[in-house]
Amino acid sequence: MTRSFHRIACEGETLAASLDSGTEATGLLIVSGGNEIRAGAHGGMAQLAGRVSEQGFPVLRYDRRGIGESSGENREFLGSADEIAAATQFLRQKQPRVNKIIGFGNCDAATALAFFGPAAGIDGYLLANPWVIEASGEPDSEKPLPSSAAIRSRYWDRIKNPRTIFDLLSGKIDFRKLLKGLKQASRVEENSAISIQLRDALPRLDGNSQILLAKRDTTARAFLAAWNSPDFATLRASTSITLETLDSASHSFADEPARDWLTDKLMEALRQA
Structure with missing residues (x-):
C-alpha cells in the first residue's frame, strides 16, 4: 500500500x-x-x-482549516462540517472502489462526526471519548470545566487506592486542594448543552455506531456520566448504539495495550461494514 499527499478543496481553502x-x-x-x-x-x-x-483498507486523514498545513481560519470542531464533507467526497473520488466509509474521531472530533457525519454521507462511526464538556463560563477563559460526576469518579478512584492515605500523611497530596476538589464533586448539575446536542444527534447516525471509552480518561468520564444519566435513558436502550470501555487513562490510546485495542475495534468495524 502507498501513502500520498493531497490538497482538498474546501469552501475556497485547501485541506492538507x-x-x-x-x-x-x-x-x-x-x-x-x-x-x-x-x-x-x-x-x-x-x-x-x-x-x-x-x-x-484505504485511510484518509486531513488537517482542518487553519490547522497544520491547511489554509483558512480555524473554526474549531463546531465549525468543521464543510471539512468532513469535503474529505468524505475526496476519499470516494480517489478510491472509486470504496462504497462505504467508516468515520473515526477522538474527543471533539468524535462529537463533530456525530453532528456532521450524516450530511457528509458517512456509513458507520467509531466515536472515541466524545467531548461533552462546556467551557468554564469565566470571562476570557477557554478552560473546560469537568462535570461533577467526572470529578467524583476521579476522586473515588483515588480514595479506593490505599496509597492515598500515605500520600496525605506524608504531604504529597495537598489537603486543601483535596477538599476543594471534593467540594466541586459535590455539586449537583444538569447535563451540558453540548451533551444534549450529542444525545439528539447519535440516533441519526447511519449504520451501527460504536462509542469507545478509555474509562479513566477525564473526557471519557464526563461522557459516561452523561450517558448514565436519565437524559440518555432512551439512547441507552437503542440497539444501534453500542458502548465499549477500556480500563485505561490514555486519552489518545497511546500506550501499547490501548493502541492494540483501538486497532482491533477499527478493524472489526471495517470488516463488518
Whole structure:
C-alpha cells in the first residue's frame, strides 16, 4: 500500500491530506481531535492509518482549516462540517472502489462526526471519548470545566487506592486542594448543552455506531456520566448504539495495550461494514 499527499478543496481553502491506499471496498476517514494535525497525537494517527492500510483498507486523514498545513481560519470542531464533507467526497473520488466509509474521531472530533457525519454521507462511526464538556463560563477563559460526576469518579478512584492515605500523611497530596476538589464533586448539575446536542444527534447516525471509552480518561468520564444519566435513558436502550470501555487513562490510546485495542475495534468495524 502507498501513502500520498493531497490538497482538498474546501469552501475556497485547501485541506492538507494524507491518503493510505487500499484495495478493500470500505474506507476509513480519520478526523483529528482538538487542534491536532493529521499526524497527531504524537504521530499516533499516522501509525494507525498505516496499520489499517496494511490490511487493505484505504485511510484518509486531513488537517482542518487553519490547522497544520491547511489554509483558512480555524473554526474549531463546531465549525468543521464543510471539512468532513469535503474529505468524505475526496476519499470516494480517489478510491472509486470504496462504497462505504467508516468515520473515526477522538474527543471533539468524535462529537463533530456525530453532528456532521450524516450530511457528509458517512456509513458507520467509531466515536472515541466524545467531548461533552462546556467551557468554564469565566470571562476570557477557554478552560473546560469537568462535570461533577467526572470529578467524583476521579476522586473515588483515588480514595479506593490505599496509597492515598500515605500520600496525605506524608504531604504529597495537598489537603486543601483535596477538599476543594471534593467540594466541586459535590455539586449537583444538569447535563451540558453540548451533551444534549450529542444525545439528539447519535440516533441519526447511519449504520451501527460504536462509542469507545478509555474509562479513566477525564473526557471519557464526563461522557459516561452523561450517558448514565436519565437524559440518555432512551439512547441507552437503542440497539444501534453500542458502548465499549477500556480500563485505561490514555486519552489518545497511546500506550501499547490501548493502541492494540483501538486497532482491533477499527478493524472489526471495517470488516463488518
